[in-house]
Amino acid sequence: MSAGYHAVGWSRQKKIYDGVLAGSVGLYLAVFLSIGTVLHPEATAETLLIRAFGTAAFCLLHVILVIGPLCRIDPRFLPLLYNRRHLGVTMCVLAMAHGGFSLFQFHALGVLDPLVSVLVSDGSFREVSTMPFQVFGVAALFILFLMAATSHDFWLANLTAPTWKALHLLVYFAYALLVIHVVFGAARIAHGTWIGGLTGLGAAVLVGLQLIAAGRERPLDEEVKADNSDWVDACAIDEIPEKRAKIVTIGGERIAIFKYDGKVSAVSNICQHQNGPLGEGRILDGCITCPWHGYQYLPDCGASPPPFTEKIPTFAVQLRQGRVLVDRKARPAGTRIEPARIA
Numbered sequence: 001m002s003a004g005y006h007a008v009g010w011s012r013q014k015k016i017y018d019g020v021l022a023g024s025v026g027l028y029l030a031v032f033l034s035i036g037t038v039l040h041p042e043a044t045a046e047t048l049l050i051r052a053f054g055t056a057a058f059c060l061l062h063v064i065l066v067i068g069p070l071c072r073i074d075p076r077f078l079p080l081l082y083n084r085r086h087l088g089v090t091m092c093v094l095a096m097a098h099g100g101f102s103l104f105q106f107h108a109l110g111v112l113d114p115l116v117s118v119l120v121s122d123g124s125f126r127e128v129s130t131m132p133f134q135v136f137g138v139a140a141l142f143i144l145f146l147m148a149a150t151s152h153d154f155w156l157a158n159l160t161a162p163t164w165k166a167l168h169l170l171v172y173f174a175y176a177l178l179v180i181h182v183v184f185g186a187a188r189i190a191h192g193t194w195i196g197g198l199t200g201l202g203a204a205v206l207v208g209l210q211l212i213a214a215g216r217e218r219p220l221d222e223e224v225k226a227d228n229s230d231w232v233d234a235c236a237i238d239e240i241p242e243k244r245a246k247i248v249t250i251g252g253e254r255i256a257i258f259k260y261d262g263k264v265s266a267v268s269n270i271c272q273h274q275n276g277p278l279g280e281g282r283i284l285d286g287c288i289t290c291p292w293h294g295y296q297y298l299p300d301c302g303a304s305p306p307p308f309t310e311k312i313p314t315f316a317v318q319l320r321q322g323r324v325l326v327d328r329k330a331r332p333a334g335t336r337i338e339p340a341r342i343a
């Protein structure tokens with residue numbers, strides 16, 4: 001969270017996460033290179049390495065992109081989200097190895113500087129089979145590098161959450177560039193049809209999961225029916241599980257109403273870190289705890305416990321005959337509001 005710069009806190013969960021990640025990447029590369037050597041004895045070591053690193057990075061990018069919608073569909077996937085940036089940095093390192101070997105193999109031995117050569121001497125737009133494709137890989141790698149280099153919370157705090165989030169949404173643009181890179185690249189080689197087919201399948205899975213997740217979330221955006229008064233009848237108190245929340249939408253804004261220790265408080269549903277859904281989190285140690293990366297907020301004032309400084313807007317709450325009424329006017333982030341007491 002916001003208090004200061006710490007290199008990396010190695011919890012047991014992080015060690016397991018990174019161990020599984022390193023093991024899976026190592027296994028993938030070993031299997032790819034072994035099978036590649038048997039099936040293509042004529043291929044050079046550089047060619048096999050280029051293909052192993054390129055496909056590993058592209059597959060890992062798919063894994064990274066499916067985690068978001070999977071978590072919105074089923075919270076059991078949330079542990080994967082917690083350290084997703086480790087996947088991003090690993091993917092960037094694999095992509096840099098692929099790009100580096102490609103520059104060396106295809107562009108280092110001519111008269112041009114390799115970085116100039118990759119931009120100007122890579123086919124022509126006259127036919128599909130000669131389309132330049134490496135320039136799309138270069139552009140994507142530039143974005144992936146920017147994202148990996150700014151992935152630490154130190155940059156999140158310094159760039160501010162909205163700028164950081166906008167920068168990291170560029171991953172979808174990088175993905176589109178890579179689809180072009182791989183499909184145009186595949187058009188040049190004999191076994192390219194199945195590479196193009198697999199890329200199409202990957203894109204279909206990603207789009208499909210995003211659509212399913214959006215469909216699941218649509219009921220959350222249904223406005224609570226209300227007249228013009230400030231107090232909106234949001235839900236019955238019994239609908240909220242202890243130390244959890246009910247998410248309602250009032251005036252286009254998602255609000256999380258928490259029940260805890262005989263009290264009820266309402267806050268904005270949007271976490272300051274990366275817009276995580278606070279209402280899907282729990283109250284742990286007296287704090288609303290974001291399900292995505294564990295940022296915490298006190299339920300009555302929406303402020304993170306000291307020494308942290310994040311704040312979210314709060315909403316006044318009343319209880320009447322077993323119903324929870326919420327004032328539709330948000331209070332400024334961090335404003336304390338006395339919780340409603342359950343009789």
Ligand code: HEM
Pocket residue numbers: 050051052054055057058061095096098099100102103106118134137138139140141144178181182185189195
């Ligand atoms: C400097 C940036 C890049 C350059 C110069 C580059 C170059 C190349 C080249 C020359 C190939 C064809 C290799 C072959 O003969 O099979 C290729 C294919 C491929 N690239 Fe890249 N690439 C770059 C960035 C990326 C990035 C960032 C990714 C993914 C994250 C990526 C993923 C792939 C994949 C999946 C293939 C198809 C598999 C293969 O044939 O190797 N590339 N790239």
Ligand code: FES
Pocket residue numbers: 271272273274275276277290291292293294295
């Ligand atoms: S979005 Fe990361 S902690 Fe909430």
